[in-house]
Amino acid sequence: MSSLGRLHLITDNRPGQDPLAVVRAALSVARAELVVQVRVTDETTDRQAYDLARRVTVLCARYDATCLVNDRLHVALAVGADGGHVGADDLPVGAARAVLGSAAVLGATAREADTAVEAVAAGASYLGVGSVHPTTSKDGLPPPIGAAGLRAVAAAVSVPVIAIGGVTAADVPDLRAAGAYGVAVIAALSHAADPARATAAFVEALTC
Numbered sequence: 001m002s003s004l005g006r007l008h009l010i011t012d013n014r015p016g017q018d019p020l021a022v023v024r025a026a027l028s029v030a031r032a033e034l035v036v037q038v039r040v041t042d043e044t045t046d047r048q049a050y051d052l053a054r055r056v057t058v059l060c061a062r063y064d065a066t067c068l069v070n071d072r073l074h075v076a077l078a079v080g081a082d083g084g085h086v087g088a089d090d091l092p093v094g095a096a097r098a099v100l101g102s103a104a105v106l107g108a109t110a111r112e113a114d115t116a117v118e119a120v121a122a123g124a125s126y127l128g129v130g131s132v133h134p135t136t137s138k139d140g141l142p143p144p145i146g147a148a149g150l151r152a153v154a155a156a157v158s159v160p161v162i163a164i165g166g167v168t169a170a171d172v173p174d175l176r177a178a179g180a181y182g183v184a185v186i187a188a189l190s191h192a193a194d195p196a197r198a199t200a201a202f203v204e205a206l207t208c
Helices: 019-033 046-062 073-079 093-100 113-122 146-156 169-177 195-207
Strands: 007-010 034-038 066-070 083-086 105-110 126-130 161-164 182-185
Touching (some): 007 161, 007 195, 066 105, 073 093, 083 093, 093 113, 113 126, 146 161, 182 195
Parallel strands (some): 007 034, 007 182, 066 083
């Protein structure tokens, strides 16, 4: 899994956001170092999710970047994405692996070492770990786990660990020191005045 990109962009399709524009800007800078996780709101129809994911898949293919679909694995299959990502309330990791097949990239969310180990045993290719910091991108999240929580998970597994939750480019060195392979972001890119410039800051921090 060394080919997995270190910067994960999770799309934001809430009103007022333009996820495709952000994806294009990020890809122009990060290229194959980028993983785009297509995540949509609960109110988004499957048809709307399909249309967005299909366009993102095409864009990622141009740059040899990885495209994943969060939660809606049937959409991932329908658009020919590279795989998917499941959270705590989605399909169990083993079931998700059965749906996507053995060759797909499958991410799973984990906050603690024991659940992380279980997810890897069930077939997770990488783990999204957090939230490491407070974030407003998703409601109802438990308290942040911080660098110490991230370190505990990273020490327990051998797959890439992707830190998520309120991450900025300035946080990257400390998160890498705690064992993170890479980081996943939403607001830091999707809400940036200049997504390409923001992407460049992350790429520089991740490749130092």
